[in-house]
Each structure stands twice: as C-alpha cells, then as structure tokens.
Amino acid sequence: MDAIERMLGGYRAFRANMPEDHTKKLRALVEAGQSPQAAVIACSDSRVDPAFVFRAEPGDIFMIRNVANLVPPMEEEGTFHGTSAALEFAVLGLNVPNIIVLGHAHCGGINAMIKGDEVVKDGYHFVPSWVSMLSSAHRRVLATMPDATPEETQRACEKNSVLVSLENLTTFPWIRERIAERSLKLHGWFFDIETAELEIYDSKSGRFEPVT
Numbered sequence: 001m002d003a004i005e006r007m008l009g010g011y012r013a014f015r016a017n018m019p020e021d022h023t024k025k026l027r028a029l030v031e032a033g034q035s036p037q038a039a040v041i042a043c044s045d046s047r048v049d050p051a052f053v054f055r056a057e058p059g060d061i062f063m064i065r066n067v068a069n070l071v072p073p074m075e076e077e078g079t080f081h082g083t084s085a086a087l088e089f090a091v092l093g094l095n096v097p098n099i100i101v102l103g104h105a106h107c108g109g110i111n112a113m114i115k116g117d118e119v120v121k122d123g124y125h126f127v128p129s130w131v132s133m134l135s136s137a138h139r140r141v142l143a144t145m146p147d148a149t150p151e152e153t154q155r156a157c158e159k160n161s162v163l164v165s166l167e168n169l170t171t172f173p174w175i176r177e178r179i180a181e182r183s184l185k186l187h188g189w190f191f192d193i194e195t196a197e198l199e200i201y202d203s204k205s206g207r208f209e210p211v212t
C-alpha cells in the first residue's frame with residue numbers, strides 16, 4: 001500500500017470508528033465557534049505532532065507550524081507574513097490565553113542554520129534566510145560553549161530557537177499589551193523526539209527543566 005492509500009485508509013477507519021460524542025463535539029465547535037486555550041508554535045517536522053504528544057482534542061490547540069518553530073520579529077513591511085498572520089488571528093481573533101513555543105531535538109531546520117552556506121549550495125533558497133534569524137543565537141552558543149561537540153551545539157541552538165521566538169513574540173504590541181494585563185502567558189517548551197521527554201523553560205533559573 002502506498003503512502004496516499006494508507007492515509008485514505010486511515011481516514012476511512014477514522015470515519016467508521018468516530019465515537020458519537022466526537023461527532024457532537026465537532027458540531028458544537030462549529031455552532032459555538034472555536035475557543036482554543038493555547039496557540040502552539042511548533043516545527044513542521046513529521047516527528048513532532050503537538051496534538052499527538054499532548055493528546056489534544058479538536059478545538060484545544062490553535063496550531064502554527066513552520067521550519068524550526070520560529071516567530072519572526074514584528075515587521076510592518078512585507079506582505080506574506082504567514083506566522084505573524086496566524087498569531088494575529090490567535091491573539092486578536094480568538095483571545096488565546098497561552099502561547100507555547102515548542103522546540104525539539106534533532107531539528108533539520110536548525111541543522112540547516114548551523115550548516116549555513118552548505119545548504120545554499122544544495123539549492124536551498126528560502127530555508128537559509130528563514131533560519132538566519134537564529135544566527136546571532138548560534139554565534140552566542142559558539143562563543144559560550146567553545147568545547148561543545150556538534151551534537152551539544154545543535155541541542156543548544158535548538159533550545160535557543162525557543163528563546164528567540166519567545167523574545168520575538170514580545171515585539172508584537174498586542175502581545176505585549178496582553179502580557180502586561182495578564183490575559184496572555186508565554187511558554188517555552190522543548191521536546192526530545194528520541195526519548196519523548198518534555199522540558200519547560202524556567203525564566204527564573206534560565207534553564208529548561210524536565211516535566212515530571
């Protein structure tokens with residue numbers, strides 16, 4: 001069975017086994033509208049599916065996914081700001097009370113950023129400029145961890161991608177306002193796809209702490 005057939009088979013099984021309360025829930029979500037309690041910014045990586053990891057139901061998470069779970073800084077210019085538009089919808093349209101940036105280990109986007117010109121030679125055009133918003137964090141990691149192995153450098157850059165995104169979130173005035181009035185909280189999380197363990201950034205200690 002090829003991949004597309006397998007997906008359609010999955011859809012048919014989903015339809016055939018849909019519990020009655022699920023149908024009711026979907027109908028209620030259409031009638032009352034969605035009111036997700038969190039927007040999650042995650043990587044597009046096929047091994048990191050927030051709905052799967054957090055056992056989320058329809059209506060729970062407003063999902064924003066892109067290469068390397070990045071939030072660009074607020075920019076007035078430019079037209080096609082996909083991530084900023086999704087954030088605007090989540091915050092202004094849906095009043096989400098939480099925004100979670102979910103980084104992950106073994107991120108191909110972060111690896112492309114570390115490789116730099118090497119991926120440009122491979123024909124990449126959009127990825128290098130997108131992940132370049134992490135270049136200064138990469139330089140900081142190299143300066144503060146000069147003896148780190150490539151694996152340790154990559155892990156540090158992946159965790160820093162969460163911090164850069166959290167910082168960039170606060171460049172949007174409507175996010176800043178809601179944080180100040182305590183109607184919105186930002187969270188930095190990190191998922192290790194190999195061990196399936198989650199860590200949460202603690203701003204007091206400045207470290208990612210495992211969830212027990």
Ligand SMILES: [Zn+2]
Nearest residue numbers: 043045107108
């Ligand atoms: Zn990734």
